[in-house]
Amino acid sequence: MSVTFPRGFRAAGTVAGMKPSSRPDLGLLVADVPASAAGLFTTNAFAAAPVRLSRARLAKGRARAVVVNSGQANAGTGARGEADARAATDEVARALGIDPEGVLACSTGVIGEPLHLSELRAAIPALVGSLTPSGGPAFAEAILTTDTRAKQAAAEAGGYRVGGCAKGVGMIAPDLQLATMLAFVTTDAPVPPEAVGRLATEALEPAFESLTVDGCTSTNDTVLMLASGAAGGKPVVPGTTPWRSLVGAVEDVAGSLVAQLADDAEGASHVAIVEVTGAATDEDARAVAKAVAGSLLVKTAVFGGDPNPGRVLQAIGASGARVDPGRVRVRIGDATVVAGGTVVPSYFAPDGARKARAALERRHVVLGIELGTGPGRSRALGVDLSYRYVEINAEYTT
Amino acid sequence: MSVTFPRGFRAAGTVAGMKPSSRPDLGLLVADVPASAAGLFTTNAFAAAPVRLSRARLAKGRARAVVVNSGQANAGTGARGEADARAATDEVARALGIDPEGVLACSTGVIGEPLHLSELRAAIPALVGSLTPSGGPAFAEAILTTDTRAKQAAAEAGGYRVGGCAKGVGMIAPDLQLATMLAFVTTDAPVPPEAVGRLATEALEPAFESLTVDGCTSTNDTVLMLASGAAGGKPVVPGTTPWRSLVGAVEDVAGSLVAQLADDAEGASHVAIVEVTGAATDEDARAVAKAVAGSLLVKTAVFGGDPNPGRVLQAIGASGARVDPGRVRVRIGDATVVAGGTVVPSYFAPDGARKARAALERRHVVLGIELGTGPGRSRALGVDLSYRYVEINAEYTT
Numbered sequence: 001m002s003v004t005f006p007r008g009f010r011a012a013g014t015v016a017g018m019k020p021s022s023r024p025d026l027g028l029l030v031a032d033v034p035a036s037a038a039g040l041f042t043t044n045a046f047a048a049a050p051v052r053l054s055r056a057r058l059a060k061g062r063a064r065a066v067v068v069n070s071g072q073a074n075a076g077t078g079a080r081g082e083a084d085a086r087a088a089t090d091e092v093a094r095a096l097g098i099d100p101e102g103v104l105a106c107s108t109g110v111i112g113e114p115l116h117l118s119e120l121r122a123a124i125p126a127l128v129g130s131l132t133p134s135g136g137p138a139f140a141e142a143i144l145t146t147d148t149r150a151k152q153a154a155a156e157a158g159g160y161r162v163g164g165c166a167k168g169v170g171m172i173a174p175d176l177q178l179a180t181m182l183a184f185v186t187t188d189a190p191v192p193p194e195a196v197g198r199l200a201t202e203a204l205e206p207a208f209e210s211l212t213v214d215g216c217t218s219t220n221d222t223v224l225m226l227a228s229g230a231a232g233g234k235p236v237v238p239g240t241t242p243w244r245s246l247v248g249a250v251e252d253v254a255g256s257l258v259a260q261l262a263d264d265a266e267g268a269s270h271v272a273i274v275e276v277t278g279a280a281t282d283e284d285a286r287a288v289a290k291a292v293a294g295s296l297l298v299k300t301a302v303f304g305g306d307p308n309p310g311r312v313l314q315a316i317g318a319s320g321a322r323v324d325p326g327r328v329r330v331r332i333g334d335a336t337v338v339a340g341g342t343v344v345p346s347y348f349a350p351d352g353a354r355k356a357r358a359a360l361e362r363r364h365v366v367l368g369i370e371l372g373t374g375p376g377r378s379r380a381l382g383v384d385l386s387y388r389y390v391e392i393n394a395e396y397t398t
Numbered sequence: 399m400s401v402t403f404p405r406g407f408r409a410a411g412t413v414a415g416m417k418p419s420s421r422p423d424l425g426l427l428v429a430d431v432p433a434s435a436a437g438l439f440t441t442n443a444f445a446a447a448p449v450r451l452s453r454a455r456l457a458k459g460r461a462r463a464v465v466v467n468s469g470q471a472n473a474g475t476g477a478r479g480e481a482d483a484r485a486a487t488d489e490v491a492r493a494l495g496i497d498p499e500g501v502l503a504c505s506t507g508v509i510g511e512p513l514h515l516s517e518l519r520a521a522i523p524a525l526v527g528s529l530t531p532s533g534g535p536a537f538a539e540a541i542l543t544t545d546t547r548a549k550q551a552a553a554e555a556g557g558y559r560v561g562g563c564a565k566g567v568g569m570i571a572p573d574l575q576l577a578t579m580l581a582f583v584t585t586d587a588p589v590p591p592e593a594v595g596r597l598a599t600e601a602l603e604p605a606f607e608s609l610t611v612d613g614c615t616s617t618n619d620t621v622l623m624l625a626s627g628a629a630g631g632k633p634v635v636p637g638t639t640p641w642r643s644l645v646g647a648v649e650d651v652a653g654s655l656v657a658q659l660a661d662d663a664e665g666a667s668h669v670a671i672v673e674v675t676g677a678a679t680d681e682d683a684r685a686v687a688k689a690v691a692g693s694l695l696v697k698t699a700v701f702g703g704d705p706n707p708g709r710v711l712q713a714i715g716a717s718g719a720r721v722d723p724g725r726v727r728v729r730i731g732d733a734t735v736v737a738g739g740t741v742v743p744s745y746f747a748p749d750g751a752r753k754a755r756a757a758l759e760r761r762h763v764v765l766g767i768e769l770g771t772g773p774g775r776s777r778a779l780g781v782d783l784s785y786r787y788v789e790i791n792a793e794y795t796t
Contacts, residue, residue: 111708112741310509343510
């Protein structure tokens with residue numbers, strides 16, 4: 001499974017010693033031939049050096065290898081950071097005997113601290129030597145920081161294989177680390193370079209965009225899509241049946257990875273699934289879904305098991321989306337708590353909140369919001385705000 | 399002091415029994431003559447019934463009285479809420495013998511629960527009977543919900559008096575309450591109706607806009623400005639020396655109220671003062687200041703006493719403002735932690751974070767951000783994110 005499930009990829013992971021723990025901290029994913037490749041990157045103005053390097057190198061729609069380190073984010077590191085990211089990919093290119101322009105880099109870890117380049121360089125030859133078509137799980141382990149487990153997924157459709165792995169999300173490790181979200185999705189479908197960007201925006205972006213943990217966009221967030229073409233056959237292009245089935249398989253992998261990320265979000269005891277229908281547009285629906293999933297008041301209410309329809313209304317109303325208050329319905333699990341824009345009178349009756357309260361006891365809490373104004377729909381995944389979240393982010397600081 | 403410091407105002411507060419506690423829950427502020435009046439209201443699409451009523455009645459730039467209840471927010475209450483808000487102001491108008499169109503209403507409390515109108519009505523005659531020119535403090539007490547103390551301020555300039563009181567902010571009371579922010583600022587300066595709106599946007603809005611506790615805009619947030627004209631003299635209009643001195647006095651009152659609100663924010667152990675300079679525009683500066691003050695990662699870092707420059711860079715970069723990363727400087731208290739967009743190397747030296755860490759031990763923490771690209775500047779006030787915040791918002795539920 002994982003990123004080496006599709007044909008035409010090899011991967012490996014190792015302990016390079018770039019972070020104080022002795023856990024794996026360096027991963028390498030290599031395509032047998034130059035793969036069609038595209039990326040989705042953080043919009044943070046302080047984008048890390050590896051983000052800027054990878055984004056530039058993907059301009060041609062091709063990549064051969066991705067080197068990922070955990071321990072230092074190589075963000076907020078200035079000109080030295082640029083040189084270090086380049087040096088890391090040069091080292092990989094030399095060991096593989098390929099053009100450095102085909103090597104991408106991702107980093108996750110402490111912001112501001114320079115990359116531990118000598119440890120990275122020293123580890124590359126052995127890492128290249130250990131590349132195998134079954135190395136996906138080792139790669140998936142090497143990219144982790146505060147995650148408690150690797151996130152991997154695979155799917156198959158129309159004769160094509162899709163695999164993926166991911167790490168992170170929104171939680172913070174000791175000292176300066178931000179829990180950067182990194183994800184890698186591979187396929188052996190013959191997607192041409194000019195179509196792979198569309199595959200990423202169409203099949204990956206909605207899933208990864210739907211996830212919000214603390215609303216903080218990391219300096220290093222990166223999602224990469226690589227297509228080796230090793231399955232053979234005719235190019236898979238938009239508007240065809242093979243394209244649609246490939247999109248479906250990529251969506252499955254992305255959806256699974258995102259669900260695994262939410263489930264493993266450190267400090268979270270509940271996952272909130274916010275489903276919005278009836279918005280004027282999909283964009284309005286997305287604004288509402290993300291506002292509700294990201295609201296501190298909703299997040300603490302979910303943590304505390306308090307249904308609190310007022311907080312959901314507040315978040316909907318503050319989302320900036322077009323809302324006709326008199327048409328809004330809200331349900332928590334199966335319990336309708338708002339109809340016609342007003343809290344249902346029975347909610348204030350003795351025991352009237354019982355059903356909604358019970359829905360909040362589940363690990364996965366569904367908040368359904370029907371806006372009643374149009375066909376727009378969207379979905380967001382969030383997590384609750386717990387004591388543990390504050391503890392992790394306030395106290396685990398060396 | 400308080401809202402009755404300026405001449406031409408009377409106020410009172412009482413226990414009407416609209417909320418379960420026996421604390422004061424109904425306040426009334428009355429001008430001797432129709433005052434010039436303007437309001438700043440929540441942008442939440444679920445604006446409460448009293449917000450919509452007051453906004454409509456202020457179209458003419460005049461008001462005579464404001465009735466404020468705590469206990470029910472009268473939001474999410476549909477057509478009944480509209481009728482109840484109107485009935486409350488009718489009752490006040492009848493007791494005062496004035497036109498109901500001159501009566502404004504504000505509510506704070508549980509969302510969705512209907513206004514306890516019979517208790518309100520029953521209390522009005524005695525409340526009107528107790529109006530006095532020294533009733534400001536009683537009014538300031540009656541509007542409180544979870545606040546631990548009343549917030550009041552006064553200033554004098556150019557022969558004009560300015561007074562104010564406020565409640566709330568961002569913290570949540572039992573059950574459905576959102577801690578609505580309400581503020582009332584009065585002056586005896588003769589500001590004409592057509593200028594009082596500008597006084598509110600020029601002298602009040604920046605201060606109240608600078609405050610962020612949990613990023614959640616309440617359904618009921620309201621700031622009202624009333625000018626009785628009782629000081630006499632020529633109309634005070636924009637572009638004159640009296641106007642400028644009046645603006646200064648109103649800014650002083652607003653600044654004091656906002657500082658008091660931040661200091662009393664429940665669950666907060668630190669107030670973060672984010673000062674941004676060197677932005678392309680004031681608007682960019684404001685975006686950065688609010689992004690940093692509102693960032694969960696910055697808020698938990700401040701709570702935990704962890705200087706963490708990476709989190710500040712992350713928030714700046716994600717603010718959407720125009721930022722040239724290579725020019726950014728960040729200081730925490732007097733300690734420079736970022737220069738030229740990179741974390742200063744000494745920060746990672748043994749004991750290098752000591753000075754910044756010490757700055758975080760103060761109750762008021764100053765984060766200085768110089769963007770180095772233009773003349774834009776702004777300031778935001780935030781609070782930290784503590785266990786107590788989660789406790790208040792998750793557990794105090796019925």
